[in-house]
Amino acid sequence: MDKKISQQSNHIHRIKTGSHHLGRLIMQLQRLERHPRNFGDAGPLTPSEIHTIDAIGYEGGILMSELASRLGVTKGAVTQLFSRLEAKELVKRSLHPDDSRAVLISLTEKGKSAYQAHEDVHLNFYKELSAQLDEEEIRIFEKCIQKLNEFMQK
Template identity: 65%
Template structure:
């Protein structure tokens, strides 16, 4: 008996599904969304807010590493967040060469709104999938990410 997961038909269907997923993610990445009082934010802006977090702040170099982008790109993203009064730069207390980025109160509201959006997404998944299916889904996503990194 032939293993269905190795058949060309199954492989093509999986490949098309992954392609559709990537196209949908690209579409979503282009659309600004509302995040509470912070208003409309692009995906790169809200992901920067998320990477800064609600802690005591993060060094510019650490933020670049978290986002996987250059320091120059982070500088531009932080400037956009500052213009929207969501983030602020301050000198590092012990290293005059370093800059600390932290969220303003409005930035923290945007962070919380983003967390709530993630919670709503998982609530919708839980309504459609069992806990076991969610575990398999999450493991599959992790494996997909690893496979994409190998290219």
């Protein structure tokens, strides 16, 4: 019985230590998310701006309402972001070919350059991380992240 309690205590301690490391990682990510960065020739872009560009670029073109839903923000917030990006000549609007009331937004060439630069940043990160992990560690990492997401959604 004492051995079982000791194992459970050790298990809880290891989870607590892992949680502490995860908390530090989240804080580091939050620090990164506070500062504008340069992506291609677009100049400095805030995290919300580059994530908006990423969502538009991923879709190739998207309705304003769909973009708001995808980003999890209000249409008003997307309109403000879009206006900033439009002023920087990174996005453009056009009428939807099938619905003249709908506005389709897409990236300009400059916006596509920023989108690709952002993709390259992610690709380089994944390459560097994968060089540090073997196949088993990657499998365990995926499984842990999946289980953590499922737990947090409860």
